[in-house]
Every structure is written in C-alpha cells, then in structure tokens.
Amino acid sequence: MAIERTFSIIKPDATARNLTGAINAMIEQAGLRIIGQKRVRITRQQAETFYSVHRERPFFKELVEFMISGPVVVQVLEGDNAIAKYRDVMGATDPAKAAANTIRKVHAKSIGENSAHGSDAPDTAAKEIAQFFAGNEIVG
Numbered sequence: 001m002a003i004e005r006t007f008s009i010i011k012p013d014a015t016a017r018n019l020t021g022a023i024n025a026m027i028e029q030a031g032l033r034i035i036g037q038k039r040v041r042i043t044r045q046q047a048e049t050f051y052s053v054h055r056e057r058p059f060f061k062e063l064v065e066f067m068i069s070g071p072v073v074v075q076v077l078e079g080d081n082a083i084a085k086y087r088d089v090m091g092a093t094d095p096a097k098a099a100a101n102t103i104r105k106v107h108a109k110s111i112g113e114n115s116a117h118g119s120d121a122p123d124t125a126a127k128e129i130a131q132f133f134a135g136n137e138i139v140g
C-alpha cells in the first residue's frame with residue numbers, strides 16, 4: 001500500500017476541552033504518524049482560503065467564525081493509505097452518523113463543532129499541507 005500524507009486540524013471545540021492528547025492517541029493507535037504539528041490561531045483570511053470550496057454554502061460564515069474562535073492544532077499525518085485511513089479514524093462529518101469509536105462519535109459536539117478535519121484527496125492534502133507547513137517543519 002502507498003505511504004501517503006494527509007492534513008489534519010484538531011478544531012477549537014476539541015482544544016477548548018483539552019482533547020489534543022486524546023485525539024492524538026486515536027491517530028497513533030490507527031498506525032498514523034504525526035510528522036508535523038503546531039498549535040496556532042488561524043486568521044480569518046486563512047480560514048476563508050482554507051474553506052473556499054464551501055464559500056457559497058449557507059454554513060460558510062458560521063464555519064469561518066468557529067475556526068477562528070480559539071486555538072487549533074494543525075498536523076501532517078503519514079502512513080499507509082493515510083488519507084482514507086484518517087477519514088475512517090475521524091468518522092462521518094455529522095457525529096450523529098459517525099461510527100463507534102471514531103473521533104467525531106466520541107468527541108464531536110455537532111456537525112459544525114466536529115473536533116477534526118482531514119483532507120479528502122491527494123491533491124487537497126498537498127494543497128492544505130502547503131498552506132500551513134514549510135518543508136522543514138515536517139519531519140518524517
């Protein structure tokens with residue numbers, strides 16, 4: 001299987017509840033390696049750029065406000081089939097629909113405050129990693 005990298009955000013609802021370590025444990029238990037990580041406050045401009053694909057959605061403004069409401073932890077994860085694997089570890093976007101023992105089932109508060117983001121495809125993973133990490137901040 002191919003070794004891939006994916007981009008992750010531990011969102012403000014999770015950092016506010018001191019869940020970074022609990023979520024990282026779920027990531028590592030799934031066999032993914034955290035090869036880049038930093039806790040940051042993202043700017044409105046960064047959030048709008050990051051979620052620009054959702055610009056026309058009714059929840060866009062709420063999503064941006066939420067993502068800048070507190071610290072986040074941005075991460076680069078590496079492993080076999082990392083993009084799909086991390087989406088499995090996160091569970092469905094809506095925690096009510098997420099499988100048991102997934103990050104969102106266990107920790108998320110709602111579809112908006114859903115604790116984690118993960119890239120959905122190789123091209124978006126590369127783009128999202130490049131938005132937040134310089135090459136020398138990723139150590140595999």
Ligand code: CMP
Binds near residue numbers: 054062112113116118
């Ligand atoms: P994420 O995986 O970060 O990608 C887009 C985000 O939009 C998603 O997680 C949710 O947090 C958010 N989102 C999707 N649907 C809704 C919704 N109906 N209401 C509020 N936020 C949403």
